[in-house]
Amino acid sequence: MQAPQVDYAALVVFATNTLVIVLGWIVVHLLSARRDREKVRGEMLVKSADNICLQMSELLLLARSYHTTDRSVEAEQRIKMTIQDAAQSVVGLRAIAKSQENVKKCLKAVREVRESITGMHFEDEHVGPVADNDQVLERMASAVMRAKLCLTNLKHGQFA
Amino acid sequence: MRAINVARDFTRFPAGRYARNGDTSGEAFRSRFLEEPLRHGEAITVELDGTIGYGSSFLEEAFGGLVRSLNSQPDDVLKLLHIESSDQSLVDEITQYIKDAGAAS
Numbered sequence: 190m191q192a193p194q195v196d197y198a199a200l201v202v203f204a205t206n207t208l209v210i211v212l213g214w215i216v217v218h219l220l221s222a223r224r225d226r227e228k229v230r231g232e233m234l235v236k237s238a239d240n241i242c243l244q245m246s247e248l249l250l251l252a253r254s255y256h257t258t259d260r261s262v263e264a265e266q267r268i269k270m271t272i273q274d275a276a277q278s279v280v281g282l283r284a285i286a287k288s289q290e291n292v293k294k295c296l297k298a299v300r301e302v303r304e305s306i307t308g309m310h311f312e313d314e315h316v317g318p319v320a321d322n323d324q325v326l327e328r329m330a331s332a333v334m335r336a337k338l339c340l341t342n343l344k345h346g347q348f349a
Numbered sequence: 350m351r352a353i354n355v356a357r358d359f360t361r362f363p364a365g366r367y368a369r370n371g372d373t374s375g376e377a378f379r380s381r382f383l384e385e386p387l388r389h390g391e392a393i394t395v396e397l398d399g400t401i402g403y404g405s406s407f408l409e410e411a412f413g414g415l416v417r418s419l420n421s422q423p424d425d426v427l428k429l430l431h432i433e434s435s436d437q438s439l440v441d442e443i444t445q446y447i448k449d450a451g452a453a454s
Contacts, residue, residue: 266362311406
């Protein structure tokens with residue numbers, strides 16, 4: 190009885206096709222995984238930036254109330270903790286943001302918020318409520334607005 | 350190099366500018382931990398992490414006040430003073446206060 194003949198040409202074609210299919214699957218899988226990671230990273234950054242924006246709004250209200258009423262040590266501590274939390278959240282964005290330059294700008298903006306709220310008429314220098322048109326209030330509002338703008342730019346920079 | 354951790358060695362609740370208004374103020378921190386070593390040319394590391402947060406008036410008085418109280422140049426203070434914090438904005442702010450205090454004097 191004669192042994193069956195192996196069709197080497199067909200075998201090579203089969204092996205090549207299989208290899209192309211496997212390599213194609215690997216490439217598609219890697220690209221898909223990368224796209225999913227990018228999507229999650231972008232969503233995480235947007236969510237964090239939105240949360241910091243909310244913190245900034247609440248901080249402005251809290252600081253405005255603090256400066257326009259009698260001194261409150263509890264409010265001082267809440268203000269300092271909120272600013273510290275916001276700064277730490279911005280620091281945390283370094284790990285996921287595309288633009289480190291934008292993160293630096295946001296951190297500088299948070300610093301300006303801290304200076305505007307706690308640099309004057311704060312703690313032992315709070316000697317009584319300030320008027321509604323006081324410069325301290327104007328500076329705080331401007332600094333918070335700038336910080337929120339920085340955070341918005343950071344968010345939008347993800348999709349540039 | 351001497352290392353001072355504000356939360357461990359001073360207070361977790363730093364507050365206020367002037368020592369007459371409280372012993373957790375910036376001035377109290379400066380006079381208790383910073384002035385003497387720096388006057389003798391000793392390098393100091395100040396670790397800021399671990400407190401509930403800082404007010405700018407505390408930071409200005411503690412660090413900007415060093416230039417005024419020692420009557421020294423900002424560069425000399427910055428050579429000896431090393432600030433550590435996970436929040437880079439605090440380090441930048443303190444550096445700026447030291448430079449500004451030099452420019453104002």
